[in-house]
Amino acid sequence: MLTARNLTKNYSNLHVLKGVSVTVSKGEIVTIVGSSGAGKSTLLHILGTLDTPSSGEIWLNDINLGLLTGNTLADFRNKHIGFIFQFHHLLPEFSALENVCIPGFIAGTRKSQVRERAAFLLETLGLANRMEHKPNQLSGGEQQRVAVARALINQPDIIMADEPTGNLDSKNARELHQLFIELRDKFQQTFVIVTHNEELAPLSDRQLVMKDGGIVGELV
Ligand SMILES: Nc1ncnc2c1ncn2[C@@H]1O[C@H](COP(=O)(O)OP(=O)(O)OP(=O)(O)O)[C@@H](O)[C@H]1O
Numbered sequence: 001m002l003t004a005r006n007l008t009k010n011y012s013n014l015h016v017l018k019g020v021s022v023t024v025s026k027g028e029i030v031t032i033v034g035s036s037g038a039g040k041s042t043l044l045h046i047l048g049t050l051d052t053p054s055s056g057e058i059w060l061n062d063i064n065l066g067l068l069t070g071n072t073l074a075d076f077r078n079k080h081i082g083f084i085f086q087f088h089h090l091l092p093e094f095s096a097l098e099n100v101c102i103p104g105f106i107a108g109t110r111k112s113q114v115r116e117r118a119a120f121l122l123e124t125l126g127l128a129n130r131m132e133h134k135p136n137q138l139s140g141g142e143q144q145r146v147a148v149a150r151a152l153i154n155q156p157d158i159i160m161a162d163e164p165t166g167n168l169d170s171k172n173a174r175e176l177h178q179l180f181i182e183l184r185d186k187f188q189q190t191f192v193i194v195t196h197n198e199e200l201a202p203l204s205d206r207q208l209v210m211k212d213g214g215i216v217g218e219l220v
């Protein structure tokens with residue numbers, strides 16, 4: 001599904017990624033672990049087209065992501081890649097349901113269909129009676145589940161998550177891990193997850209260990 005070859009990223013003479021290659025298959029949860037500054041977020045952002053590599057190639061299915069620019073890239077990203085971050089980045093003035101709908105509206109999907117899927121996702125994630133709540137009326141765990149529903153709204157090929165449990169207590173973190181595993185098992189959802197969480201990494205299908213801008217090991 002996702003293949004990256006020989007990615008480098010340089011900031012003037014700082015070599016943040018030094019030739020990283022990664023493949024991710026459909027229905028896999030791949031975690032990326034490693035010490036602070038190793039280049040994990042940089043790699044994830046590049047894999048998700050939020051940032052561009054200095055050199056190297058990324059293919060998602062049969063599309064060479066390096067050839068996409070401007071609106072074509074933004075449109076592709078919105079439809080094919082979902083994101084979850086440490087801080088949920090929900091829009092405070094919109095309800096949970098509206099927050100989940102927004103990427104669907106941007107994709108141009110029929111509004112009634114987007115609302116129906118958003119409600120289905122929120123129900124599936126245990127938020128049936130929280131749909132009209134604004135983010136500040138939700139707990140941290142609930143906010144993060146809304147962010148997961150939002151990432152899923154356009155049925156993305158792959159979800160990129162950067163420290164998705166970094167801001168949660170251990171109970172909520174565990175619930176979110178269970179949710180990722182359910183989404184993989186039920187819907188063959190594919191994930192790449194950067195995490196410091198010592199419980200999540202072993203639950204994943206593969207763990208990539210990063211150090212100093214390279215992948216130094218893989219634990220299966
Ligand atoms: N825009 C930038 N300009 C210059 N250097 C940068 C930039 N972004 C990241 N870096 C550097 O690249 C290195 C890797 O950063 P990155 O954010 O990928 O690390 P990380 O592995 O995600 O760390 P953490 O676990 O702390 O989140 C760091 O040394 C950082 O200072």
Ligand SMILES: [Mg+2]
Pocket residue numbers: 040041042
């Ligand atoms: Mg990081």
